[in-house]
Amino acid sequence: MVVPPPSSERAASASGIAFWRESSVLSGSGVSNARTRTPTSGLNCHMVPHWNADVMRGYIDMVVDILLLFAESDTTVKSYMCSHSMLTFIFKMFNKIEPAILLKLLKCIKYLSNDPHCLENLQRADAIKHLIPNLDLKKEAGPLVSDIHHEALNALFNVCKLNKRRQEQAAENGIILHLIHYIMSGSPLKEYALPLLFDMAHASPTSREQLRAHGGLDDIWSVTALDSIAACLAHDNYKKKVEQAMLRKDNKNLEASDVILGRINGPKVFSLDFFALDLFVQLQMEKLYF
Numbered sequence: 001m002v003v004p005p006p007s008s009e010r011a012a013s014a015s016g017i018a019f020w021r022e023s024s025v026l027s028g029s030g031v032s033n034a035r036t037r038t039p040t041s042g043l044n045c046h047m048v049p050h051w052n053a054d055v056m057r058g059y060i061d062m063v064v065d066i067l068l069l070f071a072e073s074d075t076t077v078k079s080y081m082c083s084h085s086m087l088t089f090i091f092k093m094f095n096k097i098e099p100a101i102l103l104k105l106l107k108c109i110k111y112l113s114n115d116p117h118c119l120e121n122l123q124r125a126d127a128i129k130h131l132i133p134n135l136d137l138k139k140e141a142g143p144l145v146s147d148i149h150h151e152a153l154n155a156l157f158n159v160c161k162l163n164k165r166r167q168e169q170a171a172e173n174g175i176i177l178h179l180i181h182y183i184m185s186g187s188p189l190k191e192y193a194l195p196l197l198f199d200m201a202h203a204s205p206t207s208r209e210q211l212r213a214h215g216g217l218d219d220i221w222s223v224t225a226l227d228s229i230a231a232c233l234a235h236d237n238y239k240k241k242v243e244q245a246m247l248r249k250d251n252k253n254l255e256a257s258d259v260i261l262g263r264i265n266g267p268k269v270f271s272l273d274f275f276a277l278d279l280f281v282q283l284q285m286e287k288l289y290f
Helices: 007-023 045-050 053-071 075-081 084-093 099-113 116-124 127-136 145-160 164-172 175-184 190-200 205-213 223-234 241-247 256-265 272-283
Strands: none
Touching (some): 084 116, 084 127, 116 145, 127 145, 127 164, 145 164, 164 175, 205 223, 223 241
16 A cells, blocks of 8 residues: 655645746756746746755756766667757756756766767757856866866867867857967866867868967977968968967077977977978978078
């Protein structure tokens, strides 16, 4: 014999169901249908006393745990997770929740971004535009900031790799400054930042201009970086902005060409074929003399 729950529990359960229905957080199909509402429009006024901050936090945490479970599932389940309405709901939540919940939602997006079948849906839902602001969070915001940066950048890396249009979109939304910061500070996140920054040199004229404008050519020198610089030089327009940046002397009175030659003559052994190709492109520029 099943014993019915006490009336107080039935009331709480009923109010909880009513809350999710009234607030349109989840529709009957499990797909988000969230809309902007006034503080009281999503709740029936007589239900408010049943809810306090701790109860709400508990329910939200459980819902996000379920979303996280779905995001780690197979492609079929992820395809439902990647509906436009669901992604829009998740992205709207970014600015309204505490860091611990935000971290879980970012993990959801990261798991979805690991599946190639989800990338187009993420792009259509403006995932890049919503992910980049999470890189602005400072350490003063709490102990989870580093983890938030890691999950956000990992998801951005998955979304942007091998797609020039998405790389350009990321550059337009201000990711370059963050990438440079992670690289120059020696952050563990440079494993994502370096290849993403280098790929942007090949993405489009817009991404190359953003790279030049933010000083992406001034400090980052390596074998892979030279390939990106060569691409920028090869596509330099009549204003020769990249060329001018390379001719500008640094605080040691050195030009970019001096630094490149220093790399060749340094103790590390690099591929001569690689340097021959890159330097050939750069030597075509009429003002660059090595």
